Amino acid sequence: MQLARPERLPDAFLTCSPAELHGLLDGPTLVYLKGRRDPPLFLTILQHGNEPVGFHAVQRILRKYQDSELPRSVWLFISNVEAAEQGARVLGHQQDFNRVWPGTELPPCPESRIMQEVVETVTARPLFLSIDLHNNTGRNPHYGCINRLDPEFLQLASLFGRTAVYFRQPVGVQSLAMSEHCPAITIECGKPDDQSGVDDATRFIDDCLHMHHLPDHDPASGDLILLRTHARVKIRPERDFSFDNSGNDVRFRPDIDQFNFGLFRKGETLAELEADGDLPLTATLDNGQDIGSELFDIHDGKLIAKTDIIPSMATTDAFVARQDCLFYVMEPMDSV
Structure with a gap:
C-alpha cells in the first residue's frame, strides 16, 4: 500500500459515487488544491468506506468553486477507497484507518506508514485547521469531537454545532494526531442516508474556507454544550x-x-x-x-x-x- 500524490483530481471525481473512486484513484490519495489564501485547510474523508458524508460534501464544495478559485487552499486526503468500493467500514485485510495515525498503540503496519507520511507532508508548512468527516452507524445528533480545550478548538466545535465531545481515547485517531499541529475536529454527521448531514458538513467546510482566523477566546456562555468521554x-x-x-x-x-x-x-x-x-x-x-x-x-x-x-x-x-x-x-x- 502506497500513498498516491497526484497533481490534480480526475474530472470524474466531481460526479462519481464513493464506490467508483477505486477505479479513479490508485489507493489512499493526498492532493493539494490551491486557493486564494494560505495556510491550507486539511480535510480527511472516507476513513471508513461506508461513511460517505465527507466525500459528498467535498464534491459539493468543488462543484461550487469549479469555475473560480477556492477561498483557501486545501490538503484533501481521500482515505480508504478500497473499502468504499465495497461499502464497508474496513476490509478484512486492513487495519481501521482511524486507529493508526501517529500516537497509535497498534504495531507498525502499511496503514500506519501511510498516515505518518500524510502527517509529515501536510505539516511540513503551517496548517490553518484540520477536519475529519464521519457518519455514525446509530442515530445521533450532528456534533463535533475535539481533543484539546484550547479556545481555538472550542470555537471550532461551536462553529459546527452546539453539542461537542471532548476525548483523549482511543488513540491513533486523526483528530488527536492533528491536534498536535493545528486546531482539529472530527465532525459526526448522522447516518449515511442523512442528507442533512451532508448539508451541515458542506456548510461547515465552506465557513472554514472563508474564515480569516479562529477567535483566541472561549465561546460565549451557553454557546457550546460540552461532554467528556x-x-x-x-x-x-x-x-x-x-x-x-x-x-x-x-x-x-x-x-x-x-x-x-x-x-x-x-x-x-x-x-x-x-x-x-x-x-x-x-x-x-x-x-x-x-x-x-x-x-x-x-x-x-x-x-x-x-x-x-x-x-x-x-x-x-x-x-x-x-x-x-x-x-x-x-x-x-x-x-x-
Missing part, C-alpha cells in the same frame, strides 16, 4: 449477541441507539440474557480500568443500568459493535 463500552469477545431478539446469549434492545446523548435511567433494561452470570460488557476508562460493575447489573435475566448513563455513538451494527465498541459513556462538563 468517560468510558468505552465493549462487548466481551466470548459473548454472542444480537439486536434483533434472535436466540443469542445477549439480546440488546433494537432501539439502543435512540438513547444517544439522552439517558439510560437507573434500572432501565439494555439487554435480555440467556442466563445470569458475569457481565457481558466492559466499560473502560482512559487508564484501562474497567468500571462495568459500577454502571451495569444483572437482575432476573436482564442487563440493567445501575446508574443514570448518557450514551453516545451507540450502534445496532453488530460488526461495528464488535470491531469498535457498543457505545461511549459521556459525562457533562461545564458549559462554555
